[in-house]
Amino acid sequence: MGAGATKANAGPAMKDGARIVPIDVVMEGYRPERIPGKPGEKLLLVFTRKVDGECFEEVKVPGGELVKLPKNEPKEIAVTVPMDGEVKFACGMNMIEGVII
Numbered sequence: 001m002g003a004g005a006t007k008a009n010a011g012p013a014m015k016d017g018a019r020i021v022p023i024d025v026v027m028e029g030y031r032p033e034r035i036p037g038k039p040g041e042k043l044l045l046v047f048t049r050k051v052d053g054e055c056f057e058e059v060k061v062p063g064g065e066l067v068k069l070p071k072n073e074p075k076e077i078a079v080t081v082p083m084d085g086e087v088k089f090a091c092g093m094n095m096i097e098g099v100i101i
Helices: none
Strands: 018-026 029-031 042-049 058-060 066-068 075-080 087-091 097-100
Touching: 029 097, 066 075
Parallel strands: 018 042
Antiparallel strands: 018 029, 042 075, 058 066, 058 087, 087 097
């Protein structure tokens, strides 16, 4: 970073043109559970499961695919924000939910 630059004004972290969104999987659910996005924006959701429990071991992503979430290992999932509406993600039992708005 150049003189006077700080992390605060460096902008969001990006990978392959997608904004990186870290999501912690904790006892209370997904943190953050609501993710703002612009229509058509590409996001790379990076889930890190920090707790034990069957409900936390996988996440259902748009399209219904179940993705395993190993404990303490980041798992990347690429999504695109829809032109209207929202995108939900949930645990395999649909008890814990998050949303991209």
